[in-house]
Amino acid sequence: MVYQFEDLKKACPEEWRDYIEHSFVTQLGDATLAANAFQHYLKQDYLFLIQFARAFALAAYKSPTLADLRQAKDGMQAILDTELGLHIDFCKDWGISEDELANLPEARATLAYTRYVLDTGNRGDLLDLHVALSPCMVGYGEIANWLNHRSETIRGESNPYDAWIAMYESDEFQEAMHAEIRWLDDRLAEVSPSRFEQLTRIFRDATRLEIDFWEMGLTLSD
Numbered sequence: 001m002v003y004q005f006e007d008l009k010k011a012c013p014e015e016w017r018d019y020i021e022h023s024f025v026t027q028l029g030d031a032t033l034a035a036n037a038f039q040h041y042l043k044q045d046y047l048f049l050i051q052f053a054r055a056f057a058l059a060a061y062k063s064p065t066l067a068d069l070r071q072a073k074d075g076m077q078a079i080l081d082t083e084l085g086l087h088i089d090f091c092k093d094w095g096i097s098e099d100e101l102a103n104l105p106e107a108r109a110t111l112a113y114t115r116y117v118l119d120t121g122n123r124g125d126l127l128d129l130h131v132a133l134s135p136c137m138v139g140y141g142e143i144a145n146w147l148n149h150r151s152e153t154i155r156g157e158s159n160p161y162d163a164w165i166a167m168y169e170s171d172e173f174q175e176a177m178h179a180e181i182r183w184l185d186d187r188l189a190e191v192s193p194s195r196f197e198q199l200t201r202i203f204r205d206a207t208r209l210e211i212d213f214w215e216m217g218l219t220l221s222d
C-alpha cells in the first residue's frame, strides 16, 4: 500500500466533512454569519497565526535537509509577511485595532489547537509536525473551493465575508496548499501501515481541533 495525503482524509471522513462544511463556513458563505461571531473568530485567528509561525520555526529546527529547511522558512514567511499583514488590515476593517489584538487573551480552543500542534512537533519528527499542520494548510483552501461550488454561496459586495473567501481562493494560498500536499505525498509514500495509523490519529485530532475553533467562533466562547 502506497499512502497519500488523500488517505488521511479518507481515514476520518466524518471529522473532515464536519470541519469543511461547518455551520460557521456555510453561514459565512451565504452571508448569514453574525458579525460578532466573525469578529471573535478574527481576533482568535490572529493569536492562532502567531503560534503557527512558531510551529514553522519548529519545523525549521526539525529539518534534516536544506530543502526541508527552505520549505519551513517559506511557511513561516508566508504567515509573517503575507497572512498576518492581511489579517491585521482585515481586523481593522471589522473595527478591531492592532492595540486590541496585542492585548487579547487566548480562548481555550486557540490554546488547545496551537499547543497540540507544537507538542506533536516537539515529541515527534518533521512528518508528525507537517501532518498536524495539514488540516490548517489544506482545509482552508478546500473550504474556499467548496464554498465556490455551493449554489447558496453569495459572492461579491453583497456578502461582507467575500474578502475572506477571496483570501483563501487566492493563487498564493492555493499554491501553498498544493505544495503541502506534494510534500506529504512524497513522505507518506514511504510509511508502514502502523506508522500511517499513528499519523491518522494526529490528523484526526488536528481536524477535531479545527471544528472546535469554528465552534468557538459561533458560540463566542473564550
Ligand SMILES: Cc1ncc(CO)c(N)n1
Pocket: 045, 048, 049, 135, 136, 137, 140, 210, 213
Ligand atoms: C484556525 C485556522 N486554521 C487554518 C487557517 C489557515 O491559515 C487559519 N488561518 N486559521
